[in-house]
Amino acid sequence: MTAALTLESVSKRYGGFDAVRDLSFQVPKGSICGFLGPNGAGKTSTLRMILGLQEATAGRIDILGAPNGRSVRDRIGFLPEERGLYKKMTPVEAIAFFGALKGLPTHEGKKRAKLLLEQQGLGAAQKKKMKELSKGMAQKVQLIAAVVHKPEFVILDEPFSGLDPMNQQGLEEMIRGLAADGATVLFSTHVMQHAERLCDKVVLLARGKKAFEGSVDEAKATSPRFLDLNGAITPEAAATLPGVAGVETLSETDGVRRLKIALAPGAGGQETLKAAFLNGLDVRGFALKEPTLHDAFIGLTGDHPDQPATPSEASQ
Numbered sequence: 001m002t003a004a005l006t007l008e009s010v011s012k013r014y015g016g017f018d019a020v021r022d023l024s025f026q027v028p029k030g031s032i033c034g035f036l037g038p039n040g041a042g043k044t045s046t047l048r049m050i051l052g053l054q055e056a057t058a059g060r061i062d063i064l065g066a067p068n069g070r071s072v073r074d075r076i077g078f079l080p081e082e083r084g085l086y087k088k089m090t091p092v093e094a095i096a097f098f099g100a101l102k103g104l105p106t107h108e109g110k111k112r113a114k115l116l117l118e119q120q121g122l123g124a125a126q127k128k129k130m131k132e133l134s135k136g137m138a139q140k141v142q143l144i145a146a147v148v149h150k151p152e153f154v155i156l157d158e159p160f161s162g163l164d165p166m167n168q169q170g171l172e173e174m175i176r177g178l179a180a181d182g183a184t185v186l187f188s189t190h191v192m193q194h195a196e197r198l199c200d201k202v203v204l205l206a207r208g209k210k211a212f213e214g215s216v217d218e219a220k221a222t223s224p225r226f227l228d229l230n231g232a233i234t235p236e237a238a239a240t241l242p243g244v245a246g247v248e249t250l251s252e253t254d255g256v257r258r259l260k261i262a263l264a265p266g267a268g269g270q271e272t273l274k275a276a277f278l279n280g281l282d283v284r285g286f287a288l289k290e291p292t293l294h295d296a297f298i299g300l301t302g303d304h305p306d307q308p309a310t311p312s313e314a315s316q
């Protein structure tokens with residue numbers, strides 16, 4: 001594996017507050033890597049250190065062979081969390097302007113902008129001003145502006161935030177397209193579903209510390225499978241079955257319960273079900289559920305990805 005990005009024991013301290021602590025991970029060349037964590041976990045701080053927009057307090061970074069993104073800025077595309085393109089420009093002008101900042105001749109920038117806008121279904125928006133575009137359209141234009149110079153490495157900070165499901169899907173396709181063209185993509189998000197669909201690799205961050213690095217499947221494998229069981233069964237009876245790690249009652253009506261049964265690591269659920277039937281338990285329905293990346297995140301970090309950690313918790 002050739003790494004396009006390596007972090008070794010990187011930390012960021014703001015005054016007395018440790019926002020990023022001893023963080024190490026690698027992003028393989030040509031992969032799509034998700035950098036996941038709730039708001040306040042330290043994602044933006046890390047991305048800004050990688051880009052060279054702020055200094056690391058400690059540690060080593062290697063991006064495309066450089067100690068930060070500054071000296072290789074023309075080979076990197078960046079979509080910041082705070083967005084906004086010049087409101088009076090047309091999308092073509094805005095995209096070409098950003099391309100020119102990365103060394104792309106303006107006439108070539110405009111040519112590529114028109115092509116990319118057409119490809120993204122924004123052909124009709126070409127003549128409008130940026131301020132006249134919907135948020136979803138403007139965000140797509142901003143992503144195009146970040147990649148018009150065909151960067152080798154693309155860094156996107158919360159690219160899905162504020163987009164409706166339709167535009168989120170379009171953005172996922174754009175990200176897949178960038179990787180298919182050979183770029184390495186690192187994007188931050190607190191929404192696990194995007195990462196689950198897109199990523200070759202994920203890095204989970206909680207309160208400034210890495211909680212996991214690996215593939216989506218490897219992350220999910222750290223979490224138990226669930227058995228969704230329906231019937232006139234008490235949680236106590238369910239807890240005595242083999243392979244059961246925990247039981248939660250989801251609902252109860254007239255003694256008929258829906259139980260969420262967490263299986264022990266390595267348990268497949270078949271043993272549990274077999275024993276339930278052999279013991280004569282009143283099973284009326286069941287479903288085996290694989291853990292999601294969201295389940296894995298909670299299991300690995302104790303944090304909820306949709307809820308920000310408070311700074312006091314984060315500094316512990």
Ligand SMILES: Nc1ncnc2c1ncn2[C@@H]1O[C@H](COP(=O)(O)OP(=O)(O)OP(=O)(O)O)[C@@H](O)[C@H]1O
Nearest residue numbers: 014019037038039040041042043044045046311314
């Ligand atoms: N310049 C700064 N000075 C002091 N504290 C900061 C500064 N920048 C960030 N922080 C704090 O560092 C922590 C991590 O922030 P960061 O923005 O890196 O997290 P994040 O995971 O990107 O979250 P978000 O998506 O909300 O930006 C937060 O508690 C934040 O308040």
